[in-house]
Amino acid sequence: MTNLVPLNITVNGIEYRLYIEPNITLVDLLREKLGLTGTKKSCNEGECGACTVLMEGRPVASCMVLAIDADNKKIITIEGLAEGEKLHPLQEAFIKYGGIQCGFCTPGMILSAKALLDENPDPTPYEVRRAISGNLCRCTGYQQIVDSVLKAADMIKGNQV
Amino acid sequence: MENERYQVVGKPVERTDGRVKATGKARYAADLVAPGMLYGKILRSPYAHAKILNIDTEKAKRLPGVMAVITGKDFPGIPFGTRPDTRDQLPMPITKVHHFGEGVAAVAAIDEEIAEEALDLISVEYEELPVVLTAEDALKPDAPLVNEFSKSNIAYTSDFVFGDPEAGFKEADYIREERFSSQRVAVGFIEPHACLAEVDASGRILLQGSKQSPYPTWRHMCRALDIPLSKMRLVTPFVGGAFSGKHDPFDVDFAAVKLAQITGRPVKIVLNYDEVLAAYRQRNAMDATLKMGVKRDGRITALKAECILEGGPIAGIGPFNIYFFGAWLNLPYKVPAIEYHGKLVYSNRAPCGTVRGQEIVLAQYAVDSLLAIIAEDLGIDQVEIRAINAVTSNWKTANGIVVDVSGLPECIERAAEIIGWKESRKSRPKGRGIGFSCASHPSGVRLGGHFGSSVLLKLQEDGKVIITHGGTEIGQGCNTIFCQMAAEILGIPFEDVIQGPSDSDTAILDSGMFSDRCTYWDGNATIAAANDLKRQLADIASKKLKANPDELLFKDSKIYVKDNPERAIAFIDAVRTAYYELGTPLYGRGYWAATDIDLLNWKTGRGNLAHGTDFIATAIEMEVDEETGVVRLLKGVSGDDAGQPIHPVMLEGQVNGGSAHMTGHALLEESLYDDKGRMLNYSWRDYKQPTALDTPEYIVEHIHTHDPYGPFGAKGAGEASSCSTLAAIANGIYDAVGVRIKDLPITPEKILAEIKKKKEGK
Ligand code: FES
């Protein structure tokens, strides 16, 4: 049995104090220990972006992050975006404008897009493509994902007015 | 205009699985857990072809935490396959391995680490065999046999002649012959194979897996496990993409079931993506030679084609692939006479199924590329030559496919207009080009008597309908459109139709989600089921309204007399009457098969095969850097005839997705093997699928037609879109820099080499 190490981590606004194996990755911690299976795992080597979450507001491939390196950090997963029944504009837009087909890339895609819009509320189509270029999608051909992100940007700006 | 006739059909309603997917609550196979669950892992062969002399699992079994270890010998040894004459695969191999990464043993343990450790303790004694890597290897007279159930390396053949090709070539003013080839590619869905198997106290198996077509999986598994169909239940959770890569049962599914049977505990197996890339379904490698004759104006007079598909160690659905390649040379252009010879051969590469668009993708690539070359030779405009040859409505192909409605001429016109074809002929920047291509695809083929679809609608006492169908929502949106169709017929709100689970216990026969068939076949079954319910309700309402049941209309949650909307009862009142007064619970039964289509004769290739041929014309603008050979796709346009759009946004997504998928096949993707048959690039680090930066801005223009047999006039869509991209890109590169690459993928190296050759004067 490996020695467990302490971890303080805040996920979607909830603080956890845990003892974990030092070699567990963030994606496995989220999925296996915290039951947050919205974060997907596919390649487990940082290539597909399915496991993307926000760490201190920045998108990371959670399969490439050791959970201990998230000590004292704030994590946002797909489960943390909606406020109760009210969806985040990105979620609304992805549903409405065809950004979702099989949905397997969707959590990672939406979080990469959120990181973009948090920093750049008015991106060009090219900037959107660049921001999601680490997230593979085989279903949509990306066009409707780009459309969805741009519409979400509009929605967010509208809300701020 | 058309859309106004409908309340729900043709409207971009919220997709039924949108919310659950957008919030991360959708459960895919890897997310499932069960009490006492064990974790399974598979040991894989390092050789592409080797005898299995012995597998020693004793040490692994003794490792604390390991609950069971199995090999191929734990299965009954009954082969299964897509067709009765191609039963050539086992759940796991017994006497020899056939490809790199093939599973030879599996372990179930209390956690993943222990399962992993146990794999290291299994020792397998192999004796290497010579490797059959290519079609050429396979066809050598002294080639070693790949599949132990077959006496030849030819897994299937398809040969046919229709019309009079000899006369057609005689009549031609110009003839050209070219050879085209296409590489091995992965299917590329993002969710790796995964499943959870359980066995209940009576020995009944519950398998929850990421499967595309539950019916074939269920049937093949029961056969190979030697159990009656009633002993297994298959439930499909959310599926993270499939594209024809998840039809049949895999060692993952078999191993999970066997391990669950032995241990009496639930067993979950989730693959890592490198395993998927190395050892699971890919697209056949193709080598095809086409000869085409045309009149001076570009009209095709005859076509002759030979095609060899190299398909790995099993036939799988390869027999369909090799037939389809030939059959679909008859479209989307008018080919009056055709001769075809196709061979599917075994090899020691990863097993093939197919990929989105099936081998129709390759056929359309070859035929359209050749037409483009001929147009160049004869100085005919690329758009014009396609317009001249485009299949029109009420056309019967030489091999007997009846095209009732073709929007292709309009698809071509609109795509050319939107991309700015005419202007681009006058002038365009250096290195810029536009590639044009057309394609078509069936809306579900009838390949066997059991091809059919069925739908059950349960109308509850609260007026809501639960829909159960035998297919799978794999992202294409079928669950949403079936709800739309049922709501439309019953005249109730879309929200009142609810998608039930995909469960083999409640769903009835459906041959699967492939061949663009689900909208068409299951859609027609949905309409039939809704009409069945409607009849039951009309019976009740007619008594209350003292009217003839045939005179009743269902709309706005009301049932009323056609010419007298005042004489009405609420939909819910008819439902309540059934439940609370008459004791007659309401359920609708619907099934559909294109039974007026002849069953295909595999020997002669004759048979009209399918209704609802869908069409697409694609134009892609690109920039090719003559210094680096790098191709940048700038803009794509598709004019797409999918009949009546049921959900315009999702339809557009299907076209976008199919096209983008094939940009990878055209330019980036290739599963590479060394000379021993070991795959070299089984990680996404080395196997490059298109990202958002590789795919162009895309415009889809729906050409609205009405198919006489399709549900509400709809046709299929998701696969046709993948059939016009390869040629469009190859043609566009030629347009941009004047070199034609006929072996896919078109890499910068190949482009540079051709440019160099051209500069040196060939
Ligand atoms: S699973 Fe983390 S990037 Fe693919």
Ligand code: FES
């Ligand atoms: S929606 Fe299926 S992978 Fe993106």
